[in-house]
Amino acid sequence: MILRLFFFGAVLFIIELYAFQALKTLIKMRWMLISYQVISFLLFIFIIYSFTQFDRSVGQTKQTMFTMGLLLIVYVPKIVVTIVLLGEDVFRLISGSICYFIDNDAKSTFLPSRRKFVSQIGLGLAAVPFMSLIYGIFEGKYNFKVIKQAIYFPDLPAAFDGFTITQISDVHSGSFDNPEKISHAIDLVNEQNSDLILFTGDIVNTHAKEMHPWIETFNKIKKHEYGKYSVLGNHDYGEYVTWPSQKAKDENFEGIKKLYGDIGFQLLLNEHTFIEKDGQKIALVGVENWGKNFKQAGDLKKASQYLTKEDFKILMSHDPSHWNEVVQHDSKHYHLTLSGHTHGMQFGIEIPGFFKWSLAQYVYKQWAGLYENLGRYVYVNRGFGFHAYPGRVGIMPEITVIRLLKGEKLA
Structure with missing residues (x-):
């Protein structure tokens, strides 16, 4: 159980890193970035803690359902951002490798910098599941x-x-x-x-x-x-x-x-x-x-x-x-x-x-x-x-x- 939670936490941490990179590309105000990090950290701790409190003698409760909903709302959009930025990283790695062996002047900057429009695309795509999941909780579940x-x-x-x-x-x-x-x-x-x-x-x-x-x-x-x-x-x-x-x-x-x-x-x-x-x-x-x-x-x-x-x-x-x-x-x-x-x-x-x-x-x-x-x-x-x-x-x-x-x- 501890090992699974550690692996789960590690995956969420990597997702958080990519999501923060996307925001950092677009947002320059330090207080906003710090606020985002604090809120993300608190949500991360709450979700991990809530899963550790699951009681198999009780089974699913309103609390576990709330935690699952929160997990999806917070991390599905961030996973979308991560996929987009990972794709960009593959491109940056290939591009940097080619330049490294062909262009001696490029050796000091192996990886090209992140492009702002890629982060914008990632965040724009992430907004779709974010809004959909919220709708699903408040309206969709009873939309017979x-x-x-x-x-x-x-x-x-x-x-x-x-x-x-x-x-x-x-x-x-x-x-x-x-x-x-x-x-x-x-x-x-x-x-x-x-x-x-x-x-x-x-x-x-x-x-x-x-x-x-x-x-x-x-x-x-x-x-x-x-x-x-x-x-x-x-x-x-x-x-x-x-x-x-x-x-x-x-x-x-x-x-x-x-x-x-x-x-x-x-x-x-x-x-x-x-x-x-x-x-x-x-x-x-x-x-x-x-x-x-x-x-x-x-x-x-x-x-x-x-x-x-x-x-x-x-x-x-x-x-x-x-x-x-x-x-x-x-x-x-x-x-x-x-x-x-x-x-x-x-x-x-x-x-x-x-x-x-x-x-x-x-x-x-x-x-x-x-x-x-x-x-x-x-x-x-x-x-x-x-x-x-x-x-x-x-x-x-x-x-x-x-x-x-x-x-x-x-x-």
Whole structure:
């Protein structure tokens, strides 16, 4: 732990040196430079100290989220400046080396001086993530978007043509701090008037008690004609803190499972049920969490026992890596899988229909929106809440409305 903190501190120190060089190129007033150094030093000490106070028996708190937000606001812009100035240093080194061996007069000044306009470019670019991260904390994290997605299936039972499903995921209730915004989001859920609502896991960050202040609010999600169903997410198992005993961990897990019932959702634990309409039916399958790099409690075989390839199936599985690694290759042919988990890293760029980028795509092949392979689909919800970084930039909190349609999608 000490070694990691030392390395972390050393990296931040190098970033600070480059950021100061950029400012020094532009600002000549000594008192301003000294003030910047003092403020930067105090923030540096506060961030390092706060990370040393992290308590694994408690897990994420408002304080740790504040520290993470502050870390990103302070250092992401400075990293941008560092990258720009490092690029200039490579150029200065090459230029200086050439001049050193060719021009004897240049030997007294091996490296060319820094150019003011490069520092200006670096600081200008740094302003973009700086302002974005601040916006993400104060506005973005509650900027709920309703995303509507139509999906065509040739073998969809005719009675379900036009059937609508609202999906929410990754509530992370322990992170909430604005009852008015959450009530607005619940109103948005209700306004969709869908036939069925599905919740694909992570009701809390760790502790069941995190959801207690929000039970009344989430109970306002109206009764949907064909039901309210849910599955567990990786955070629902209490895996990311140190518990005083196995009994305490087990009691918390039972409390979390109870929460889903407390807000009117039927929890599917490696099992399935049927949704019936006009004498026809589709199978709704729910597995416990299965993640390539997280807890693997999901049992697809058990959950779909007695189902056949011909049964139309909707699978709820929290982590999309389950679809990528297992579900899309399963011989039972799961028509549609609904997942969440990634949050789109809560940071990225989206221009609907044209461009989509996030660091999440370097970790998950399916990380936000709809993906298809041989007639098997997975939809990855971007998440209702937020975790770690107390904000969202570019990748906004999502309420998904999926419309099932019978037939082939037109080109």
